[in-house]
């Protein structure tokens with residue numbers, strides 16, 4: 347529920363859910379992300395991937411619920427756990443997979459890998475290995491959007507760990523002051539790497555935004571309807587010139603911080619198996635699926651078809667990535683620096 351500064355509801359109808367066509371798209375988006383991540387989990391375990399992957403399994407409702415309100419002209423910034431945001435924002439799954447496999451066909455020509463998937467043509471301003479870096483990028487993009495004056499918005503996905511970075515205070519401040527069309531989406535999954543939030547995070551994360559007089563929504567991040575509703579209100583307000591909103595989505599990551607974390611932990615543990623199992627019972631996809639079926643919004647067979655299509659798309663993307671050419675190491679030098687503006691035009695035209 348969205349609340350104003352005094353904690354009173356700001357007018358969202360708590361009963362209003364997505365219309366059936368949107369509900370099916372939300373389901374489709376979550377399932378596609380899940381199948382991508384499961385395949386990456388398996389390929390990582392099989393030693394097929396060239397680098398580490400941070401998986402989003404269990405958190406899909408946040409990306410899906412927010413991005414359902416965005417189109418390609420809107421901006422989104424992401425984190426090291428960024429595949430879900432890329433997919434939900436409409437990124438090309440084949441090109442993302444090829445990127446993760448470090449192939450020339452990758453969306454960044456194989457030079458960025460899992461933690462840097464980006465497609466500026468779709469407003470996907472990039473996953474980012476620097477915790478909290480997306481905050482300033484998204485706020486800058488929102489400043490540009492405000493200057494353009496055409497109703498674009500900018501969304502920043504970040505973790506609870508990033509909420510302790512100083513840049514959050516700077517971006518909350520300036521975005522409120524200048525009433526920028528930015529939506530801060532904190533994915534509070536309870537951990538920063540192997541450290542529980544309770545050990546490093548003082549106070550309530552959403553209170554950081556309240557201190558700047560920003561509207562706040564605290565939502566169940568495993569309930570895609572809840573996320574969708576709060577994001578819809580925030581994005582509508584931003585498009586209409588009403589300034590920023592802060593959404594804190596409580597969720598949980600089912601996989602480790604990254605695949606192979608067991609190697610780093612060497613026998614140690616930072617959470618109990620029972621806790622993981624409890625959150626599995628609150629799986630966002632299973633919850634939404636049973637609601638869709640019990641409400642008569644969709645037949646189980648329709649959802650099964652969506653599941654099968656997602657599996658096919660992922661298999662196709664992996665086959666494309668596997669068949670690709672290895673990234674060209676020489677590009678590491680030429681792509682390191684942005685070309686001079688004049689040169690840039692020529693490069694873009696292939697001169």
Ligand SMILES: Cc1ncc(C[n+]2csc(CCOP(=O)(O)OP(=O)(O)O)c2C)c(N)n1
Pocket residue numbers: 425426427475476477478504505506507508509535537538539603
């Ligand atoms: C500026 C910076 N500090 C530290 C790190 C190391 N690091 C990588 S991921 C991570 C935890 C991030 O936690 P959170 O923001 O909650 O995201 P989550 O992994 O839970 O999705 C840390 C500390 C980093 N990449 N960048």
